[in-house]
Amino acid sequence: MTLQQFRAIQRRRDFLKHVASGIGMAALGDLLARDGLTAASLPDVNPLAPKQPPFQAKAKHVIFMFMEGGPSQYELFDPKPALEEHHGSALPESMTKDLKLAFIKPSAKVMASKFKFRRHGQSGMEISELMPRLGDVADDICLVRSMRTDAFNHHPGQLLLFTGHTQFGRPTMGAWSVYGLGSESQDLPGFVVLTSGRGTSGGSSNFASGFLPSHYQGTVFRNSGDPILYLSNPDGVSDALQRETLRSVRELNEMRFEETGDLEIASRISSYELAYRMQVSAPELLDFSAEPAHVLDGYGVNSEDEDQRQYATNCLLARRMVERGVRFVLMMDASWDDHSELNKNLPKRCQKVDQSNAYLIEDLKQRGLLDETLVVWGGEFGRTPMVELRRPDDAENAGRDHHPNAYSMWMAGGGLAGGQVVGKTDDLCLNVVERPVHVHDLQATMLHLLGFDHEKLTYRHMGRDFRLTDVHGQVVKELLA
């Protein structure tokens, strides 16, 4: 800021111009009208103002559907008939000597999948019978069968997926996105987190801002109580009373600004205004009454199953947020960590998510939003071909352990070429044999679609320029349209 600017904003009238919008559309509408101001004249004090990326962006929004725990690729996305040949016996040591597993030893016995695969769409993409509805949108999705990661435990795996590093402290991809692009929403946070199922082992580190300023961190939309923490007025405080409070806070803050000349006060006023706009617009976001019945049913919002209802609600919310300009929606569903009772639990989980997943794609597409919204679905790693049997006396107890070397994810929209399978694994899905996609490559590709060179979107911290992909990552060209 120059001296002239400083002096200029010391004058009350200009100060008002500087901080622009009034507190709450309704409350201070008169004030706004008097000065002929709108929220658009806020730039100096809004770190989340929308920014143009350096390159042509294909995607403007991201919906990352994170299936915590690691869904099994064998039962869902990567058919491996060869497992049947080995079923019940251990693999030769030569094949497993490089494996590092969490709970079982590489000498555990192989387990074939019980579920059948069917071909879908023009590409003939093979998808499991557990996800029939996903098959309906096969031509819109890219199935990546050659995902790889370095970590075989949940928390490090999730950190690597979201921050590019297995140890704490780095910003997450949602925070990077908002840091790079700002937010298009005036009334909602730029990076929102939705949860279903139980808590995730990564907890808040999956949406933290790390060493980026904290306004880039994800804001959790909660499933019970206030959708955003402390969003509703205290008990007994009517909307009119709250507006009166805000109006007076602003008045006193302006007086203080005149006294001290501290620009931080202008910034504070602006934060209070966004807070109030959130109070007004979040309930509207959550109000589904204007959604037609076929949409609600399409997502499964009224399902009798509570888990499905929650997941479906989050999918619909994600779409509504994207419509309102939210940059990055992280949905976290927990848990897909099927160490035991895989054949019993996995079909239930699929039942819970399949319909909503497919409908989200269809709905986004029908609204013309799919082209500008990147949808990603998957976990922090995959699962082993070997069985994990925690109760040797009970075959139904069988599950699979964590497997970082090869697994599957799917993506759609936002500049991707749909209807294709990228990458290939060996006959047992022990390793990737064609077009490996490391999680760093996924990150590089996501940033590319958002209009960034992943090596150039950096932030200086502790004397070094950090980036999401650490010192790795290559854009996966095959995925691009």
Place this chain on the structure above:
Amino acid sequence: MSAREGRHIIMHFPPWHLGCLALAILASHPIHAAVEPLPDLPPPVGRNVDFAADVEPILHGRCYACHGPSLQTNGLRFDRREAALRGGYSGLAILPGDSAASPLVHRVSSPEDGFRMPPAEPRLSPEEVGILRAWIDQGVPWAQGDAPGTARPRVSQAEHWSFQPIRDPEPPEVRLADWPRNPIDRFVAANLESKGFRPSPEASKLTLLRRVSLDLIGLPPSWEEAEAFLGDLSPDAYERAVDRLLDSDHYGEKWARHWLDLARYADSDGYEKDLGRPFAWRWRNWVIDALNEDMPFDEFTTLQLAADLLENPTPDQLVATGFHRNTLRNREGGTIYDQSRFEETLDRANTVATTWLALTVECAQCHDHKYDPVTQKDFYSLYAYLDNVEDVDVDAPLPGEMGPYLRNRAEYVRKRQQLLEEHHVPELQPEWERQMKIAGENPGQRTDWDLCYDVLFQMTDNGWHVLHKERGERTFREREVLADYFIDWYYTVVSKQRIEELRFNELRKKLKDLKSSYPQLSKARIIRVREGPGETFLRIRGQWDRKGIKVEPQPPSFLPRAARRGGATRLDLAKWILSEDNPLTARVAVNRMWQEFFGRGLVRTSEDFGTQGELPSHPALLDWLASRFRAEGWSAKRVHKLIVMSATYRQASNARPDIAGLDPENAWLASQNRLRLPAETLRDSTLRVSGLLSPAVGGPSVYPPQPDGVKELTYGWDTDRWEESRGPDRYRRGLYTFFQRTAPYPQMMNFDAPDSNRTASRRRRSNTPLQALNLLNDDVFVEAARALAIRVLSEAAPDWDARLRRMFQLALARFPAEREAGWLSASYGRQTRLLEESPAEARQLARVELPDHGPVEIAAWMGIGRILMNTDEYITRE
């Protein structure tokens, strides 16, 4: 290095060369599967090579830049024969007489980018490789005299300001002779004068008192204190206020918080399970007490780094080593012991380096630091001091615990044994232990036993050790730990039915109840030296399973030579950190103090004094303070007093339009700074002004009310522990709020408390809408506004103006200005009307009925309270 080269080289190694290099390569890149044939190496040239004519030009032109006199990337240098043959961190590079097995040859002829050396084009020609091969095959002849390359560190680094000895500069003369109150001001004024500016006037008395009170004890002054200060016109009134604050028990609470940030203190393990650490607070208490008694910083340092190595340390001194126990612990299934220990030790080394030296050594865990002179070897030499450490929880009874414990112990032990017998534990456990040992020795045979065995390491701190101890040699505490584990985890190896027969779930509950009904001793989390020989290895590329060369504990090599002597224990590390020759420690410490009093350090990057950190704004002042600190017995309180007594500190914090354009961050200190309060101070102030604060100092962590759904966000195992505290414990200072790493208390995180996963040297002061929502709508703040309203109604004279005055005095420690009063009076009227229209809401807000005040009146004053407590001024130290 890729797997294929690795394997190939190993095949060529004669057995006696299977040293650390080969082992390291074996363990590398487990994910690589494909083994491709090795490309043919260019043949050696068929003649005798001459070092000076043939070889040195290649080495000089293509290698010395990174592996020569000024840089030894990866510990490797080729400018001297002896060094070249010694190899680098990954092991040998040259095997004299065997060029085909020499890693150097494979590196220079590899087709693989990233592996091939030199990394820059052009590649070495086949002819050049042939020369190197012949040279190696011919026994690595060198030029006569072995030209002594001068071993010197990178020039700019040796000259880097923070590595120079601390000077004791004379405070400069200044023209503004009557402004300085102590030498600090002469440094500041001289600098300002050189730029043609003058300092700001002194802040008002009330602002000053609120400022110094918030800075020294983290609480605003009471109005009684403020009034007394206003009325005291004697010249030393301010000094006496400062002395009172320095003597307050709340001083230690305020300053402990900064130290807790550096030590990444939390009450839970972190990571997936995030188990609680019920005795982490013992170390926190130690810090509070140490700061309150102004324990000299050298003692404070030594005890935390190495109290266990002193002669006859007291239990209280041992508690200090809990500093290291604040590191995260991953108990997730599948966590590998060696990896886990490696990562914890890394974190400890990083934390020590940042806390005492402000060196960000982290980069050097994988490679030599790119900018700072910290080599990878330096990093692991520092790591080595901490590598032989073992975590242990010991009984550390608080005063009054020992007697009742001893009186009841026999009965408790008897009853416990009785319960174990009723459920057949003594019969079953020995066989279980036998099977466990078998599982440990034969992994992969039985999945269920593998799980039970692995989890013993993950869920207990010393379980494997106890399991392998003779039964007779186990202490009671060890027997207890193992038996409890057996009862908890036996279900993994037997059927559900069997567990039901044994009624282990019932037993578990009975044991827990028994334990809580008998007096127990408090524990302390400490460290001690691990038994057995300890060897430390550098890890190639920072990977836990790729061992490089062996390293010894040593201070960093780039510091002045004299600073480097010393032995190999943590005690020696502490001595070195505190030695006269170490130019960093004192500077780093006083800079952090300055940071707390001005919002930024004299070196803004208080975590990084390396070449990538910022330069000091007032280098002479920094040195002057550092030398005072050291010379005057490492007393923090003395330095604090010196700073707050200065005219520099006492300046008004209003912005300076005349300088803002030139010095936007106010590095020149032409005024004080307005600083948003830290998360805890915000809570503490609010509780204090409303009269709710519990003034108790120290003790276990507490669970103030928090919104539903916060703890459910993670899947920590025992998050059901958030049982709201009752009574005064609901209103303790923020410092005492239980810190659950994966689901921290939301108000703390909203206001930039660090997440405690890494050492944190300075906090942000962000400004977000979530903060606004937090202050407006969080019950904690609404409750405080209610208490404040009731307090005002009962304390102030019964007229509106007196009440408003009282509210300003309590909340902002000042009187209302006329126009503020005017606005608020109108607002009070509007609020009253709104509340009268909806009396139910007024009752809901007020909750209580006072004899002379109806709910509307209480609610309207709450409204005024909420307004004041949401102003920028309220959450700011001015």
